[in-house]
Amino acid sequence: MHHAIGFIQDLAVIMAIAGVVTVLFHRLKQPVVLGYIVAGVIIGPYxxxxxxxxxxxxxxxLGxxxxxxxxxxxxxxxxxxKLFKVGATAFVAAASEIVLMIWIGYEIGQWFGWNAMDSLFLGAMLAISxxxxIxxxxSELGMKGEPFAQLIFGILIVEDILAIAMLVLLSGIAQTGSVSAGVAFVTLGKLLLFMTVSMVVGILxxxxxxxxxxxAKSDEMLLVTVLGFCFGFCLLVVKLDYSIALGAFLIGAIMAESRNLQRIEHLIAPVRDMFSAxxxxxIGLMLNPAxxxxxxWPIAVITVAVVFGKIVSCGLGTFLAGR
Incomplete structure (x- = not known):
């Protein structure tokens, strides 16, 4: 009982502070998501x-x-x-972004005097968005339905898929000091096979x-069923050592083929907003201002590199793909 009261107290503090800060940020015409992070810093341990x-x-x-x-x-x-429509462009843009950002991060690390392994991992971190x-x-800007936003989402999904292969490569380099490209390709192939089978079976x-x-015209029954499919599939994906975020996206894309899509979106929206907050x-709780x-200095350098590096790498990739 004491644990439950402590949890409710924490939740009350989070929602109260987040509510005040986000209203302030909205009045200042700043992103609400930034307000959430600042609220986390305010109530955080640091x-x-x-x-x-x-x-x-x-x-x-809960996060x-x-x-x-x-x-x-x-x-x-x-x-x-939509995914198939932007697939080719998204793949070219994501690949060019990952390659260029890894190189930029590696060069920054070397400039700071870091060893090769640390520099490589910095590049890998900068390559992922x-x-x-995003x-x-x-969503706050009301641009999720724009054509360019659909391309951005495609790039992000391809990026997440390629990140799994990149993690396998980096893990192998960190443990053995050598590159095992074959293992990475096999891992990526298994992932693509799993995604294909999941999509085909799921849509059926x-x-x-x-x-x-x-x-049955019962919102409660429909919501519980949707959540059951969502969490069940996410659990399967995690058991196979893949990203839970990728699993959530896949089951969402499968449910998007339902004739009751708008009703499902309406039911999910309040739950999504609470947990996303x-x-x-x-995230703010983990930030130490000190x-x-x-x-x-390194934060400033890396920030500038990320902003301009992402613009150049994604812009170049989409341009080469014919956009």
């Missing part, structure tokens, strides 16, 4: 005079649910037809099941 959050582990777990719902909602809005941040930002079963449940606050001050 901000004096006292810590307002006591059960950070549970908050982090993971925010990732699931954000990516699931993206899948609902980004159907398979935060899908959740989805939330475009899930939309029909949802349409059958929807006939907790996710972004949880570290930002201590390492301001």
């Amino acid at each position: 901000t004096p005079p006292f810590q307002l959050i006591h059960d950070e582990a549970t908050i982090q777990t 993971e649910l925010g990732v699931v719902f954000l990516m699931f909602s993206l899948g609902l809005e980004f159907s398979l037809k 935060s899908t959740t941040i 989805v939330k930002a475009l 079963i899930v939309p029909r099941a949802l349409d059958y449940v929807a006939k 907790i996710f972004f606050v949880a 570290v930002l001050v201590d390492y301001w």
Whole structure:
């Protein structure tokens, strides 16, 4: 009982502070997602005079649910037809971005005097974008339906897929000191096979099941069924050592083929907004302002490199793909 009261207290603090800060940011015409992160810093363990959050582990777990719902909602809005439409361009742009950003990050690391391994990992980190941040930002701007936004989502999904192969490569380099490209290609091949089979089987079963449940005209039954499919598939993906975010996107894209798509989106929206808010606050909880001050110079250099590097690499990739 004491644990439950502590959790409710933490949740109350998060929602109250996040509400006040995001209203302020909205009045200042700043992104609401930035307000959530600032709220997390305010109530986090690194901000004096006292810590307002006591059960950070549970908050982090709820934050993971925010990732699931954000990516699931993206899948609902980004159907398979849209994915195939931007597929070639997205692949070229994502590949060019990853290659160029790895090189930029590696060169920055070498300039700072870091060893080759640290420089390589810096490049890999800079090569990956935060899908959740971008989805939330475009949603606030009301641009999720724009053609360029669909291309951005395609690039992010391809980027997430290629990131899995990149992680395999980097893990092998870190452990053995050698590159095992064959293992990475096999891993990527298995992932693509799993995605293909999941999509084919899922489209044959899930939309029909949802349409059958929807006939009962019960929002509660439909919501529980949708969440059951979502969490069940995410669990399967995690058991296969793949990204839970990718799994949430895939099951969302499968459900997007249902005739009751608009009703499902309406039911999911409040749940998504609550958990996504907790996710972004949880990011703020991990930020230590003192570290930002201590390492301001490398942070500034890397920030500039990311902003201009992403513009050049993604812009070049989309241009080469004919956009």
